[in-house]
Amino acid sequence: xxxxxxxxxxxxxxxxxxxxxDPDPETAAELAALIEAGDTAELADRFSGTLQFGxxxxxxxxxxxxxxxxxxxxxxxAAGLAAYLKAQGHDGGLVVVGYDARYKSAxxxxxxxxxxxxxxxxxxxxxxxxxxxxxxxxxxxxxxxAGVEVTASHNPPRDNGYKxxxxxxxxxxxxxxxxxxxQIAAVEKLADxxxxxxxxxxxGDEVLEAYLARTDAVLTPGSPRGARTVYTAMxxxxxxxxxxxFARHGFPEPVLVAEQAExxxxxxxxxxxxxxxxxxxxxAFAKAAEVEPDIxxxxxxxxxxxxxxxxxxxxxxxxxxxxxxxxxxxxxVHKGARGVFAESIVSxxxxxxxAEAAGVGYEETLTGxxxxxxxxxxRYGYEEALGYCVDPEGVRDKDGVTAxxxxxxxASVLKEQGRTLTDLLDDxxxxxxxxxxxxxxxxxxxxxxxxxxxxxxxxxxxxSLAGLRVVSAEDLSKGTEALPxxxxxxxxxxxxYKARVIARPSGTEPKLKCYLEVVVPVAExxxxxxxxxxxxxxxxAIKKDLSxxxxx
Numbered sequence: 001x002x003x004x005x006x007x008x009x010x011x012x013x014x015x016x017x018x019x020x021x022d023p024d025p026e027t028a029a030e031l032a033a034l035i036e037a038g039d040t041a042e043l044a045d046r047f048s049g050t051l052q053f054g055x056x057x058x059x060x061x062x063x064x065x066x067x068x069x070x071x072x073x074x075x076x077x078a079a080g081l082a083a084y085l086k087a088q089g090h091d092g093g094l095v096v097v098g099y100d101a102r103y104k105s106a107x108x109x110x111x112x113x114x115x116x117x118x119x120x121x122x123x124x125x126x127x128x129x130x131x132x133x134x135x136x137x138x139x140x141x142x143x144x145x146a147g148v149e150v151t152a153s154h155n156p157p158r159d160n161g162y163k164x165x166x167x168x169x170x171x172x173x174x175x176x177x178x179x180x181x182x183q184i185a186a187v188e189k190l191a192d193x194x195x196x197x198x199x200x201x202x203x204g205d206e207v208l209e210a211y212l213a214r215t216d217a218v219l220t221p222g223s224p225r226g227a228r229t230v231y232t233a234m235x236x237x238x239x240x241x242x243x244x245x246f247a248r249h250g251f252p253e254p255v256l257v258a259e260q261a262e263x264x265x266x267x268x269x270x271x272x273x274x275x276x277x278x279x280x281x282x283x284a285f286a287k288a289a290e291v292e293p294d295i296x297x298x299x300x301x302x303x304x305x306x307x308x309x310x311x312x313x314x315x316x317x318x319x320x321x322x323x324x325x326x327x328x329x330x331x332x333v334h335k336g337a338r339g340v341f342a343e344s345i346v347s348x349x350x351x352x353x354x355a356e357a358a359g360v361g362y363e364e365t366l367t368g369x370x371x372x373x374x375x376x377x378x379r380y381g382y383e384e385a386l387g388y389c390v391d392p393e394g395v396r397d398k399d400g401v402t403a404x405x406x407x408x409x410x411a412s413v414l415k416e417q418g419r420t421l422t423d424l425l426d427d428x429x430x431x432x433x434x435x436x437x438x439x440x441x442x443x444x445x446x447x448x449x450x451x452x453x454x455x456x457x458x459x460x461x462x463x464s465l466a467g468l469r470v471v472s473a474e475d476l477s478k479g480t481e482a483l484p485x486x487x488x489x490x491x492x493x494x495x496x497y498k499a500r501v502i503a504r505p506s507g508t509e510p511k512l513k514c515y516l517e518v519v520v521p522v523a524e525x526x527x528x529x530x531x532x533x534x535x536x537x538x539x540x541a542i543k544k545d546l547s548x549x550x551x552x
Contacts, residue, residue: 099150232298245405295411345365
């Protein structure tokens with residue numbers, strides 16, 4: 001009992017010390033109320049450690065304390081990044097800072113600019129909330145040594161995040177993440193971090209104009225531009241840039257989903273502001289039923305992802321990221337693109353077959369564009385989570401704006417031929433087999449559930465799934481000849497379907513994700529419908545057996 005009382009006293013002392021430094025009146029008031037109420041359970045959660053800086057930067061719920069996203073945590077992160085950059089010989093170098101429209105994003109961006117300025121670096125702040133790809137473009141365009149984007153992408157409304165890029169325009173990877181984290185840990189008191197009131201550059205629209213001019217490189221001069229689009233920004237920052245890009249290139253003005261067109265950090269019409277989540281596209285589909293466009297396009301809130309939906313006899317269908325990835329690859333091949341086509345290991349193997357048939361290079365990487373963007377000679381990269389890099393010389397990251405333009409061009413080309421995106425998917429299935437993909441995704445409130453599930457798979461790997469024998473089981477945490485270590489497991493199954501399963505914890509959300517693929521042979525057009533049915537049957541059976549093997 002005495003030890004428990006001492007622990008609670010220590011907790012209150014740590015909370016009071018944090019409160020004394022908190023530069024934000026809102027989080028300070030929140031923390032003071034918790035201390036006053038003696039809410040030791042909530043305080044223990046917020047002071048159980050520190051929000052860890054990794055290759056995804058920082059991401060977490062907004063609130064007071066070191067386990068939340070707040071100005072104190074961001075100032076420390078910025079100070080650590082500044083110290084790292086100076087240690088790398090970049091004293092006086094430029095750091096570009098961008099931000100989305102989430103709660104506190106503008107505050108976190110200004111704090112970052114102030115810290116960089118106080119540390120002897122130069123800082124430039126984008127003029128307003130803009131898509132993440134504009135920041136990624138600005139880094140190389142302005143010759144910066146690093147960039148910071150304040151965003152939580154498609155996470156829940158109460159989250160925010162801090163994404164770091166280095167001067168090559170791509171996101172950080174190891175060992176930069178651990179070296180930055182060590183510099184962050186070395187920051188003792190916020191009072192020791194100089195934060196001048198001014199001194200950084202407030203950028204105008206010139207960087208955005210340069211980004212929009214760069215989008216010319218995505219499209220073929222004189223290509224068809226007739227496809228009609230319904231567009232939703234999902235309450236994020238994509239609308240103005242997408243509308244400007246479509247107007248610049250002569251596409252019909254997209255019909256907006258008005259309820260989701262303007263930035264709103266509350267994301268009032270969706271449970272999760274992610275086009276992949278159930279219900280998120282309902283308003284877009286309702287608008288499409290009304291105006292009957294050729295395609296529906298959605299961005300996530302920071303507009304680095306692009307979702308596409310197509311009409312069917314039963315209404316609108318959201319294409320999987322793997323389907324869009326294959327369509328864009330086929331379109332680029334048709335346009336004569338050369339170089340390397342790359343994807344993450346959790347994405348469909350169809351890209352490799354398209355690349356092989358076209359005689360272009362192909363490479364697999366770990367999950368995330370921080371890896372895809374580093375592929376030497378990259379011409380096109382994608383991952384199944386709706387991320388597409390269609391102009392790596394302009395933006396070395398996923399870009400939902402240029403991807404939307406390329407989708408619209410492809411739909412326009414097909415429309416002139418009296419065909420659709422669905423027809424092209426059928427062509428690809430005929431040429432390479434029907435690549436059916438699915439996910440088993442489990443969102444948790446307790447991260448130990450994910451650790452336990454992964455441990456169960458490692459302790460007792462499945463010997464068969466859906467009646468198909470597991471012929472290869474790889475623990476990716478040990479690395480492979482081609483890949484550095486990552487927390488994941490990969491299984492290949494016996495039989496004609498070339499079935500593959502990858503299980504891994506999400507790097508940005510409290511989710512366990514399992515990625516499934518089966519390839520069903522298709523000899524002729526009449527085989528397509530039964531192949532789709534058979535593919536889904538096998539995927540469903542794999543999901544059922546995999547759930548049992550993980551104990552969830």
